[in-house]
Amino acid sequence: MDAIPPIPNCAPHPASRFAVRRASDFKIADPTTADPIASILAILRGGERFLVCSHCRPDGDAIGSMLAFGMLLGQMGKQADLVSPDQIPSIYRGLPGVDAIQLGSVVHGPYDAVILLECDGLERTNLQGLEAFFLINIDHHLSGRNFAQLNWIDREAASVGELVYRLAQAAGATLTQPMATCLYTTILTDTGGFCYGATRASTFALAHRLVLAGADPIRIAEQVCFSAPASKMLLLGAALRNLKREGRIAWLWVTHQEIMRTCASEQDCEGIVNFAIGIAGIEAAAFLHETAEGRIRLSLRSKGAVDVSQIAGRLGGGGHRTSAGSSLEGPLMDALQRVLNELRPSMAGLQRRISETA
Secondary structure, eight states: OOOOOOOTTOOOOOOOOOOSSOOOGGGGGOTTTTHHHHHHHHHHHHOEEEEEEEEEEEEEEHHHHHHHHHHHHTTTEEEEEEEEESOOOOOGTTTTTTEEEESSSBBOOOOOOEEEEESSSSSGGGGGGGGSSSSEEEEETTTOOOOOOEEEOOOOOSSSHHHHHHHHHTTTTOOOHHHHHHHHHHHHTTTTTTSSSOOOOOHHHHHHHHHHHHOOHHHOOOOOSSSSOHHHHHHHHHHHHHHHTTTEEEEEEEHHHHHTTTTTOOGEEEEEEHHHHTTTTTOEEEEEEETTTTTTEEEESSSSSSSSHHHHHHOOEEOSSEEEEEOSSHHHHHHHHHHHHHHHHHHHHHHHHHHHHH
């Protein structure tokens, strides 16, 4: 993949000659104990140019949060470079400002700081060169880690977009219609349409505020939920033919050959696992798909009785209690066996708890 092209007519400002900066350079308190919102705003106000990125294979929360964060920086009079290593899925290409997201694999400064949204480490971005800069980590996953110079992890938030909203409110930014649209998208997608995750009364209250600010819930739902390409439907058919069930566990998979045969892409794999967890009586579900390089991408879902973030963590990944994932070594059937070896004990423990309370 090509490197990120330089931004035209952008001369580095004096402070940018320092590749790595300390919290003390921004006159903030100890970043491990201070109010993270105040600390982040101090850095944003003290700098001029920032890089905003998220994890590879971006989803609705990643894309919507990046766009909203870029709009926040714009209102603050700052320059924001939004970067993704992977193409934006078609269902999100109608989001306002999406053309501002650049594609690339190597980043170059100068930047006063890099904002990483819902990443548990630099490797999740699939971007090279980030370690040279001051890093701000904003996350809401159970598997979130304090890997940056400044970390804000709120595991109770419904989406990382919710944290961007709170940051924008603290900054005194105007909640514009484009920003509200992007933030509403983060909540809709990361809660699975308000079905799982950290969905609570405050989630609906935030959605209400975003709709009042101009987010169109019907149009956004149509774009996200009802505009899948035909290739995804064909791939779903292939996955459903591989559907298996064992007690309270269900799993399905597709090979790289099946992805190619249906003219699908890795983006089309998003959400297929939900068809397995949607089966009555199923408490945990897995979907695996094989990449062109022979790696196996794993998606896990739970209805809440099983914490799939712990299972994903043991397999080198992470996520939420009801939604998690990982990347595994192939071949596919070997990877599937490793996943089942992790899921089965969890189901046995669940069955014991059910029996004890019966």
